[in-house]
Amino acid sequence: METHNPLASHSIATPLDDGSELSQGTESCAPRDRIPNIQDYGIIGDCRTAALVSCDGSIDWLCWPRFDKPSIFAALLDLEKGGNWRIAPKGPHARSRKYVYESNVLQTTFQSDSGSVVVTDLMPVGSESYKSPLLLPDHEILRRVECVAGEVEMEVLFAPRACYGLRVGKLQQVRKLGLRMEVGRGVYWLRSSLPLTLDGGDAFARISMRFGDTVRFSLTYAEESPAVLPPLDDAVVMKRIEHSVQWWRRWAGHAKYDGSFRDEVVRSALTLKLLSYAPSGAIIAAPTTSLPERIGGSWNWDYRYCWLRDASLTIRALLGLGYREEADDFLDWMLQATRLTQPELRILYDVYGNLAPKERTLDWLSGYRGSRPVRLGNGARYQVQLDVYGEVIDAATQYAFRRRRLDRDMQKVLIGFGNYVADHWSLPDEGIWEPRSGRRHHTHSRLLCWVAMDRLISLYRTDFLKGAPVENYARTRDLIQREIQERGWNPQLQSYVNVLDGDELDSSLLLLSWYGFEKADSPRMKSTYRAILEHLGTTNGLLYRYHSDPLEGTFAICSFWEAEYLGLGGGSLAQAHALFRRLMAYRNDLGLYAEEIEPRTGDALGNFPQAFTHIGLISAALSIRERETGEQQLSHRPEQAGEEPTVAEEVTA
Amino acid sequence: MNWPSWLFSAFVATLALSTMLSLSQGLGLTRMNLPYLLGAAFTADREKAKFYGFFIHLLNGWVFSIFYVLIFQARHSVSWWFGALIGLFHALFVLTVGMSLMPGMHPRMASEQQGPTASRQLEPPGFMALNYGYRTPLSVFLAHAAFGAILGSLYQLK
Numbered sequence: 090m091e092t093h094n095p096l097a098s099h100s101i102a103t104p105l106d107d108g109s110e111l112s113q114g115t116e117s118c119a120p121r122d123r124i125p126n127i128q129d130y131g132i133i134g135d136c137r138t139a140a141l142v143s144c145d146g147s148i149d150w151l152c153w154p155r156f157d158k159p160s161i162f163a164a165l166l167d168l169e170k171g172g173n174w175r176i177a178p179k180g181p182h183a184r185s186r187k188y189v190y191e192s193n194v195l196q197t198t199f200q201s202d203s204g205s206v207v208v209t210d211l212m213p214v215g216s217e218s219y220k221s222p223l224l225l226p227d228h229e230i231l232r233r234v235e236c237v238a239g240e241v242e243m244e245v246l247f248a249p250r251a252c253y254g255l256r257v258g259k260l261q262q263v264r265k266l267g268l269r270m271e272v273g274r275g276v277y278w279l280r281s282s283l284p285l286t287l288d289g290g291d292a293f294a295r296i297s298m299r300f301g302d303t304v305r306f307s308l309t310y311a312e313e314s315p316a317v318l319p320p321l322d323d324a325v326v327m328k329r330i331e332h333s334v335q336w337w338r339r340w341a342g343h344a345k346y347d348g349s350f351r352d353e354v355v356r357s358a359l360t361l362k363l364l365s366y367a368p369s370g371a372i373i374a375a376p377t378t379s380l381p382e383r384i385g386g387s388w389n390w391d392y393r394y395c396w397l398r399d400a401s402l403t404i405r406a407l408l409g410l411g412y413r414e415e416a417d418d419f420l421d422w423m424l425q426a427t428r429l430t431q432p433e434l435r436i437l438y439d440v441y442g443n444l445a446p447k448e449r450t451l452d453w454l455s456g457y458r459g460s461r462p463v464r465l466g467n468g469a470r471y472q473v474q475l476d477v478y479g480e481v482i483d484a485a486t487q488y489a490f491r492r493r494r495l496d497r498d499m500q501k502v503l504i505g506f507g508n509y510v511a512d513h514w515s516l517p518d519e520g521i522w523e524p525r526s527g528r529r530h531h532t533h534s535r536l537l538c539w540v541a542m543d544r545l546i547s548l549y550r551t552d553f554l555k556g557a558p559v560e561n562y563a564r565t566r567d568l569i570q571r572e573i574q575e576r577g578w579n580p581q582l583q584s585y586v587n588v589l590d591g592d593e594l595d596s597s598l599l600l601l602s603w604y605g606f607e608k609a610d611s612p613r614m615k616s617t618y619r620a621i622l623e624h625l626g627t628t629n630g631l632l633y634r635y636h637s638d639p640l641e642g643t644f645a646i647c648s649f650w651e652a653e654y655l656g657l658g659g660g661s662l663a664q665a666h667a668l669f670r671r672l673m674a675y676r677n678d679l680g681l682y683a684e685e686i687e688p689r690t691g692d693a694l695g696n697f698p699q700a701f702t703h704i705g706l707i708s709a710a711l712s713i714r715e716r717e718t719g720e721q722q723l724s725h726r727p728e729q730a731g732e733e734p735t736v737a738e739e740v741t742a
Numbered sequence: 743m744n745w746p747s748w749l750f751s752a753f754v755a756t757l758a759l760s761t762m763l764s765l766s767q768g769l770g771l772t773r774m775n776l777p778y779l780l781g782a783a784f785t786a787d788r789e790k791a792k793f794y795g796f797f798i799h800l801l802n803g804w805v806f807s808i809f810y811v812l813i814f815q816a817r818h819s820v821s822w823w824f825g826a827l828i829g830l831f832h833a834l835f836v837l838t839v840g841m842s843l844m845p846g847m848h849p850r851m852a853s854e855q856q857g858p859t860a861s862r863q864l865e866p867p868g869f870m871a872l873n874y875g876y877r878t879p880l881s882v883f884l885a886h887a888a889f890g891a892i893l894g895s896l897y898q899l900k
Binding site for chain 2: 313
C-alpha cells in the first residue's frame with residue numbers, strides 16, 4: 090500500500106519547486122471582462138460530475154449532482170448571467186497552474202509584486218471503504234488558499250446562478266453553519282473560514298493574506314437531509330486533500346504503459362476517469378455543452394452524454410492500460426443501457442442508459458463569446474448511425490479476447506446486433522460525424538458493418554460465441570467488403586472516399602487499418618493516407634475531419650488516428666513519434682485537449698475536455714509502444730497476426 | 743387498553759407514516775430522510791444509518807401511539823378524524839419542540855451556534871425543520887395526520 094505522502098514532501102506551500110513531471114503554464118489568461126480561452130480551463134471532478142476552473146481562479150462551470158443536470162455556475166456560457174465562484178488576487182499578477190502529481194487536484198499559483206498565493210481546488214474522492222464509516226458530503230468542492238510568500242490582497246466572489254443562469258438564488262447566512270441556498274430539490278451550503286458579506290444573490294470578501302495564512306472553503310450540495318457540513322480546520326482540510334491526491338495517484342499508478350509518453354498517457358487516463366460516471370460505469374463525451382466548434386458560430390452541442398461511437402476505442406484504451414475494472418463497468422453499462430432498444434441501438438444515451446433529452450436552446454444565455462445558441466439535450470438522439478453496431482461488437486470482442494469471457498446474455502445480445510446489421514447494412518445513415526443534412530451511404534459506416542460481421546465470426550471461431558448464424562455473417566461480410574473495395578474506392582483520387590461512389594475525403598478513413606480492413610502498409614492505404622494529407626491536412630500538421638464550409642477547427646482525434654496509422658505500419662516509428670510529439674504542443678498547460686484545434690492559433694475549440702481526443706491519444710501511444718516492443722497490435726482481431734483465413738475456411742470452421 | 747390491537751394498529755400506522763415521508767422525499771416535498779436522521783445518531787455509515795433508523799422509527803411509532811391510545815381510552819371513543827387531529831398536534835410538537843431539541847440530543851448534529859466540528863457535522867433541522875425544505879412541515883403534518891387516522895380506524899377500544 091502506498092504510504093508516501095505527496096503533500097508532505099511536495100508541500101502545498103511550495104508548489105513551484107517541483108520536478109519536471111508536473112505540467113505548468115504561465116500567465117496567459119484574458120482579463121475578466123472577457124471569458125478565458127477554452128484551453129485556459131482546468132477540470133476537477135469526482136467521477137459523478139466535474140467543474141471547470143479557469144486559470145484566473147474562477148469556477149465557471151459546474152452542474153450538480155451529475156454531469157447533465159442544470160448548472161449552478163455557467164459563466165463559461167454567459168459571463169454576466171451564468172454565475173461563477175472566483176478566488177484571485179486584487180490587482181495585476183502572474184499565474185501558473187498544475188495538477189498535484191498524477192492526480193486531479195488542481196493548484197493555481199498567483200504571483201503579484203508583493204507576494205504569492207496558491208489556490209488548491211478539488212472535489213474530494215476516496216474509496217467506498219474509506220468513505221462509508223465517515224460523515225462526508227455527497228457532493229463537494231473544496232478550495233484552500235495559502236499565502237506562500239509576502240503579502241497578497243485576495244478577493245472572493247461567490248455568485249451562484251441556478252438552472253443555467255436563469256435564477257438568482259437566495260443566499261441565507263445561517264449563523265456559524267455558513268451560507269445556505271435552496272434550489273429545487275437540493276440545498277447548497279457554502280462554508281468558509283473567512284466571513285463573507287452578502288450582497289443580493291452574491292457573497293464576497295476581501296482579505297489581505299500574509300505568509301503562512303490560509304483560508305478554506307467548502308461548497309456542498311445535498312438532495313437528502315440532514316446534509317453533511319464538513320468542518321474547515323486546516324488540519325482536517327489538508328488531510329482530505331492528501332487523501333484525494335493519494336487516491337488519484339494510486340489509480341494512476343495502475344496504468345500499464347512504460348513508453349516514451351507516460352506523462353501524457355496518464356494525464357489522458359486521469360481525464361477519462363474524471364469523465365466516467367462511477368455509479369453506472371458510463372463515460373461521457375465531455376462535461377460541457379455548447380463550447381463552439383467555431384467562435385461566434387452555431388455549431389454548439391451538448392456533449393454531456395455517452396456516445397456508443399466511442400465504445401471500441403474506449404475499451405481499447407482502458408484494457409490497453411490495464412484498467413480492467415473500468416472496462417468491465419463500461420461494457421456492463423453499454424449492454425445494460427442499450428437493453429430497452431435492442432437489437433436497435435441509439436447513438437447516445439445518458440449516464441443511466443436513458444435516451445438523451447430532446448434538444449432545446451437556452452435563449453437567455455449569450456453563449457461562449459457570443460456563440461449561440463446554447464443547446465441542451467442532443468438532436469442527434471434519433472439519428473441512424475449504422476457504425477455503432479460495429480463499435481459495440483468490436484468493444485465486446487476486445488473484451489472477450491482480453492478478459493477471456495463473454496457470458497450467455499452478452500452472446501445473445503451480440504447475435505441480436507449481428508442479425509440487425511446483416512439485415513440493414515446496405516441502408517444509408519447519418520454517419521460518424523452526425524451531419525444534419527440527411528442520410529448517405531458512408532464508407533465508414535460500411536466499414537463498421539464489416540467489423541460487426543468480422544468480429545462475430547472471430548468470436549465464433551474462438552468459441553466465445555455460440556449459436557450465431559455465422560454463414561450469413563460471412564456472406565454479408567464478403568458483400569460489404571466487395572462494396573467498400575469497389576464503390577468506396579475512387580480510382581481518380583487513388584483513395585478511399587467518404588461515401589460510396591463519392592469524391593470527397595474523410596479522416597475517419599484512416600481507421601480502415603485500425604479495424605483491420607486494410608493493412609496499414611497496403612498500397613491502397615498508403616495512397617489514401619497521402620490523399621487525406623493533401624486534401625485535409627494543414628501546413629502545421631493537423632487534420633480536418635472533412636471539408637466544411639465555413640471551415641471549422643481541425644479535429645484533434647483525427648491527428649491521433651494519423652499518428653496511430655503511422656504506428657501501425659503506415660509509416661516509420663520515427664514518423665509516428667515525430668507526429669505524436671508535434672501534437673503534444675496543442676494540449677493545454679495541464680495536458681488537456683478539446684474536440685478541435687484552431688489551426689492558425691492553436692486554440693482549443695469545442696467541448697472541453699474531450700474524452701474522444703484523450704482516448705485517441707492513449708490508443709495511438711499504445712500502438713506506437715506495441716510496435717516498439719514487437720507486441721501484437723490491436724487485440725480485437727487476433728487472427729491478424731497470422732494468415733487471414735478465407736470466408737470458406739471460416740464457414741467450415 | 744387493548745394491547746394486541748395497539749400493537750397491530752401502531753405497526754400499520756407507523757409503516758404508513760414512514761411510507762408517506764419517503765414518498766414526500768421522492769416527490770420533492772422535503773429532503774428529510776427520517777430513518778437517516780435517526781440512525782445517524784448511532785452510526786456515521788449512511789447506509790447502515792438508514793437501516794437502523796427504520797427500526798428506531800418503528801419503535802418510536804409504537805411508543806408515541808401509546809399516548810394516542812390512552813387518549814382514545816380516556817374518551818371511550820375512537821375515530822379516524824379524532825386520531826388525525828391528535829396526529830396534527832403530534833406533528834406540531836415534533837416540528838417545534840422535537841426539532842429544536844435535536845442538535846442537543848443528536849451526537850452527530852451541528853448547531854447553528856457552534857458550527858460543525860469533527861464529530862458533529864449534520865445539518866440541524868432549524869425551526870419547523872425548514873432547513874430540510876420549506877414544504878417539510880406540510881409533509882410532516884400530512885404524514886402524522888395519516889398516522890393518527892389509521893390508529894383511530896384500526897384500534898379497538900377495550
